[in-house]
Amino acid sequence: MNTHIKSVELAKAYRLLNHGPTVLVSAQYEHEENVMTAAWACALELVPAKVSVVLDKSTKTRKLVEKSGYFILQVPTLKQLKLVQQLGSISQFNDPEKLTHCHTSLFQFEGFDLPAVEGCAAWLICELIPEPHNQQAHDLFIAKVVAAYADDRVFRDGHWYYHEAPAEWKSLHHVAGGHYYTIGDAVDANILE
């Protein structure tokens, strides 16, 4: 595993999502694995760390999450723009070789039988809290974060360093139809007093 990947304290895992990046959701069940793009992921609780993510009924990844009870939310970077767009446009139901065709490089974190996407800035390993009503009525999946990791070239000591890292590390924020914004400049409200 990339030696830059470091564990993130669970009490600070929310900071990996707090700025609202578009994420990649990955899941595995037995020999099937998939990755999809999602803009509707959000922190839900600080301690214990929880998250929510919307997974449409048409997606293969949702089926894998329903069967396995686990998924990873990962924060991709500007360098991965094409991958992010393709993983959000192609369904594995239509293209069983989706991951290969998108040139998706996967690895595993020790102790978790889950596909993690190489090159991301952060990863949240999530254990589903089954909520049939939310899943059926709202496509909303709630999960407990059981482990979190980040690449120390862009997140370390509980803080993002987007403003110091090369631009290729910036998070992506999808608006619609393949149009994204990257994260921008750091601003500090504490200096305004």
Add this chain to the structure above:
Amino acid sequence: MNTHIKSVELAKAYRLLNHGPTVLVSAQYEHEENVMTAAWACALELVPAKVSVVLDKSTKTRKLVEKSGYFILQVPTLKQLKLVQQLGSISQFNDPEKLTHCHTSLFQFEGFDLPAVEGCAAWLICELIPEPHNQQAHDLFIAKVVAAYADDRVFRDGHWYYHEAPAEWKSLHHVAGGHYYTIGDAVDANILE
């Protein structure tokens, strides 16, 4: 009302939140009104447009939402950084004059008895879908968007123009402790083919 404020088609209301900005949540019940900052707001459905937002049990705004069944999610701008930070730091339970002390300028959209914050880039008028379990167990409030508006200097024809508007219009993305990032550059995945 500011003549730059234009109605946004409900089917495109999700685009106002899709890039994950930190928002202001405002609510009113009888003669009480309040505004708070929230980083955990997210689109939930395209049509009918729905959103989710986490409102902690300690907040006054939550009480007003529970009583009235309505709230506004609004997208503030870099120019409002100090306001955003203060509205997220001070509770009306501790300072009944919070809105005055924060210099909060409010207005109303015709037909809605709700306090809207002047100077924001976009506003989503939300009608609560009561979900006692989500509200109690997760502090999660789900709502239907009944009207949406944006300032045409930064959002028009269904698209954000952060990349063309002056920097003071940029959205804010809170990480923690008063540290924010603004939204950055536009990137288009469609030109990568």
